[in-house]
Amino acid sequence: MNLVVTGLSHHTCPVEVREKLGFTTQAVPRALLRLGSQFDGGGAVILSTCNRVELYLHHPGEPRELGRQMCAFLSEWHNVPEAEFADHLYEYHGREAVGHLFRVASSLDSLVVGEAQILGQVHDAFIAAQAAQTTDKVLNALFQQAFSLAKRLRTNTDIGAGQVSISSVAVVLAASIFMDLSDKTVMIVGSGDVAELTLKSLVGRGVKDVLIANRHPERAEALAEAFQGRPVPFESLRDHLYRADILIGATAAPRFVLHPEDFQHAMPRRDHAPMFVIDIAVPRDVDPATSALDNVYVYDIDDLEKVVNQNMEARRREMERCLAAVEQEADKFVRWMSGLAAEPTIVSMSEELNAIRERELKKTLAALGDLTPKQRQEVEYLAQRIVNAILQRPMTHIKHEIGHHDPNTVIHLVKRLFGIEESG
């Protein structure tokens, strides 16, 4: 039995190619059934996300031939000529395939390394395959192992730590200042896509009180309606500044709108409680000198990008540790898989020795003549114990040796040693 994965991802091809070969959630069960019938006697899983399309197959066929057939399957299913995507395909066999799935599930192969979504997508792909009954013992174990490894890496390393988008970084920074966002007030000054996205994220994290200051009253009204906020006259912005725990600056003003003096006046009125200023505007709305004030934390767009880059860098640093763990787990899994290859040989070996036992037992019992039932039972037990003792060591060591040497050589040797060439 061979494990093969073939597919394409954001690493190997542009979205124009990926979108032609993607499987919708509704199409996956039908595609799995087709794969299952085409590759009878094995198992199959289809993983299709916006960044990758992959087919996992466990089958007795020759790996390269299986890869070719899987390519043909993709072509037929999507009605896309092989020539259009064959150059973008990658193909992994055996241990490489195991390592690949572990990397994918652990988000080490993702566009944004460490993102959490891929684990759910791999899980959904596996559940769909289980529902379509196209998984087998090896694929079940492989995917379970991938989930367990991915969770372990997320917990024990910083691979998923830190946010990597401007709006989510702003929210996480807010959460590092304030314990509970639900009792905090956000004031948005001006408007813009990133600012509104940030406000949306903050509202999503529980913020209920939103103040909107905009030079254009109609724009303020529209934002107030969208976020259940309250408009504040732009002219009296400074008078309302003390109410804001989080301030989002997003005007198109050519000069600073707020200065350190404005904050110096506001802080005593808010009992010097911390204030977080997210200045997304370019040119900036808040004088950077404000950052020197106690309890006022000012982040402009460059600062937020810097945090994004730091988080990305931190994740990249964790890659090495994670990849080492992936290699270790892949080795372990391959050893387990090789052990499975020995099972038919072990069964044959056991059958062969039991056949000898029965044959010899029959002769011995005939030679011994009349025996009491107890004596007969003791002789039978003796023979069984001898066979068990002979089998015990080879059974343990075959699995071990097969994981460290060429499985075919080990199996061939065992078959010759126990004379099971013909029957095995």
Add this chain to the structure above:
Amino acid sequence: MLDWAIDIAFYTGSACFVAAGLMALRHLRGNCGDTLKPAARVLLAGAALLLVTLVFRGVKWGMMPLTTTVDALSLFGLLTAVIMVYVVRKENAPAMLCFYAPPLAAACLINAAVAHDALHTSPRELQGLPLTLHVGTVFLAYALFFLASMTSAAYLFQAHRLKHRKTTGLFQRLPSLEQLDRTLWRLVRYGYPLFVATLALGFVWAWFDDQLLEARWWLAPKVIMSCAMVVFYGALFHLRRHGGLRGPKLSYLMLVGFVALLLAYFALDLLHLRDYNFWEGGA
């Protein structure tokens, strides 16, 4: 036999504190799995062993052993460890152990290094329950002040990282500034009244019992320093409550205040000025 038991309990307990401190430091190097949960358990084990040490010493000498430096530090260590684990669990902030456990481990290590002879000498007898309570609860107040100071250090660390846009590593694992401020405030809110009450208890008792201390005990450096501490923490308490003193300034004052107090205590110890007969010319 009891001497052996005291040695084993004390040194194993101290080793537990050092191990917990090292585990917390290991966490500082990066997310290396969950080292903080076991660190908290090891701390509790250490606290239990130090308690056993005090009980054994109490049994051996037939009195509450609180007057030697080793006993005092052991009591301080075990109280701090228990409150520390409680705070960390209640606030769901295991990373706070990175600030709490290593300095406590250092204190316990120093204590263990100098403890050998003192462990087997008799403590001075505390006359009556009020004095025993006074000495015991003052260490509880110190434990709360110590944790408040370390919480201040964590606050300053977080605020500094936030101001300087260094938001990876330990920053991501520590609680928010607001939560740290709340924890700090709670520790001081319990520690300060306890300290004042303990001191008042000692004052009243010493005032009415002429035989207890020397004539001008209230001018002893230790007493003056304790009063200064009451005024200092009282001022912080008041400013925090009514003057809007919060954030880095409060944390900085809290930390500096505690370090100054600690240094002053060590200085008094080194100069042999911890007794109450300073003005009588004794030491």
